[in-house]
Amino acid sequence: MTAPSETPISLTRTRTPNTRPADASLSFGKVFTDHMFVMDYIEGKGWHDPRVVPYGPLTLDPATSVLHYGQAIFDGLKAFRGADGAIRLFRAQRHAERLNKSARALCIPEMDPGLVRRSFEAIVAADHAWVPSSPGTSLYIRPTVIATDVMLGVHPAHSYTYFVICSPVGAYYKEGVKPVRILATDTHVRAVQGGLGEAKTAANYAASLSAQQEAERAGYTQVLWLDGVERKWIDEVGTMNIMMRIGDEVITPPLAGTILDGVTRNSILQLLRDWGHKVSERKVSIDEVMQAGRDGTLREMWGTGTAAVVSPVGELGYKGETIRIGQGQTGALTQKLYDAITAIQYGRAPDPHGWTSVVKAPVTA
Ligand SMILES: *Cc1c(COP(=O)(O)O)cnc(C)c1O
Numbered sequence: 001m002t003a004p005s006e007t008p009i010s011l012t013r014t015r016t017p018n019t020r021p022a023d024a025s026l027s028f029g030k031v032f033t034d035h036m037f038v039m040d041y042i043e044g045k046g047w048h049d050p051r052v053v054p055y056g057p058l059t060l061d062p063a064t065s066v067l068h069y070g071q072a073i074f075d076g077l078k079a080f081r082g083a084d085g086a087i088r089l090f091r092a093q094r095h096a097e098r099l100n101k102s103a104r105a106l107c108i109p110e111m112d113p114g115l116v117r118r119s120f121e122a123i124v125a126a127d128h129a130w131v132p133s134s135p136g137t138s139l140y141i142r143p144t145v146i147a148t149d150v151m152l153g154v155h156p157a158h159s160y161t162y163f164v165i166c167s168p169v170g171a172y173y174k175e176g177v178k179p180v181r182i183l184a185t186d187t188h189v190r191a192v193q194g195g196l197g198e199a200k201t202a203a204n205y206a207a208s209l210s211a212q213q214e215a216e217r218a219g220y221t222q223v224l225w226l227d228g229v230e231r232k233w234i235d236e237v238g239t240m241n242i243m244m245r246i247g248d249e250v251i252t253p254p255l256a257g258t259i260l261d262g263v264t265r266n267s268i269l270q271l272l273r274d275w276g277h278k279v280s281e282r283k284v285s286i287d288e289v290m291q292a293g294r295d296g297t298l299r300e301m302w303g304t305g306t307a308a309v310v311s312p313v314g315e316l317g318y319k320g321e322t323i324r325i326g327q328g329q330t331g332a333l334t335q336k337l338y339d340a341i342t343a344i345q346y347g348r349a350p351d352p353h354g355w356t357s358v359v360k361a362p363v364t365a
Helices: 065-069 094-103 113-126 202-217 263-274 287-295 331-346
Strands: 037-044 047-052 071-075 077-079 085-089 136-145 159-169 180-185 222-226 234-237 243-245 249-251 280-281 296-304 309-318 321-324 356-359
Touching: 037 113, 047 113, 065 136, 065 287, 071 094, 071 202, 077 113, 085 113, 085 331, 094 113, 094 136, 094 263, 113 136, 113 159, 113 356, 180 202, 202 222, 222 309, 234 243, 243 263, 243 287, 249 263, 263 280, 263 296, 263 309, 263 331, 287 296, 287 309, 296 331, 309 331
Parallel strands: 180 222, 180 309, 249 280
Antiparallel strands: 037 047, 037 159, 071 136, 077 085, 077 136, 085 356, 136 159, 222 234, 243 249, 243 296, 296 309, 309 321
């Protein structure tokens, strides 16, 4: 039982709109727009009452189950204002479907994907003036579902809240795409087969914090995660998917239960195939990559995710050894992928796969 995709979404406008910060002052996820989307679920009634309301605190009983056991999922996508003034969402349908995939993994009742997609459009339309326009800026959209039962028993909840908040974000790369140093860890594990690695859930982020802190203390930016059983196969980097170019092959770990099915990963694999590159979704060991680094065949390595699009890896550390990749510079293919994806997002290039959708902003303010 669920609200169907065409369910009307009500709109209550704020009476105290905030002043939008200047584009140049924007960073990531610190400022939020005037409104939020909310929808509730109660067992027996299903998802109901989709609405756009003034942004504000949620009131939760201290015994609310999500606060104790983490039954929570989220996603993250962006809206871009093009040079033509149009606001485009990037792959909204795929993000809506992935939210449901995460829901299944955490026993959260699914929503109609069409309604989820409309929730993104409704909140962006209501706060369209908040979509920044300077190069590289965007509106980050954060859909989230939390369990709201007031009880301390451990089982899937009977009530949930879905909300969507938005944050205008600054250019990720203010001075051009910049490589990072990453550290492969064989002491911490992010996810294992049969666990939650394929879901976008708070628990995975909680599991990543101490390794991330250790990497930062050692002078690195991100953790390169290895599989939890053999501590040998590469999974992901930080909260991004990972790709490497060894010789003429672009390799990325397969979707086999422990990594997230990234929308950026999927988009990049499609572009690489369009361009005729040899692309392999296969297991790749840390030893293979370190060896390729030593013998000079590791030409490029980069992370992929909505926030950065691509994040080139300039240095990789593992067991006390450090290899430099592409003299620590952004590789040509990495840069080409960044340019191609962002050109589609901002409407500067044709969109042959139909990844973007224009949000109709209300004509009257
Ligand atoms: C969100 C996320 C990614 C990147 O996914 P995109 O859809 O490309 O933003 C990769 N890995 C993890 C663990 C993530 O949470």
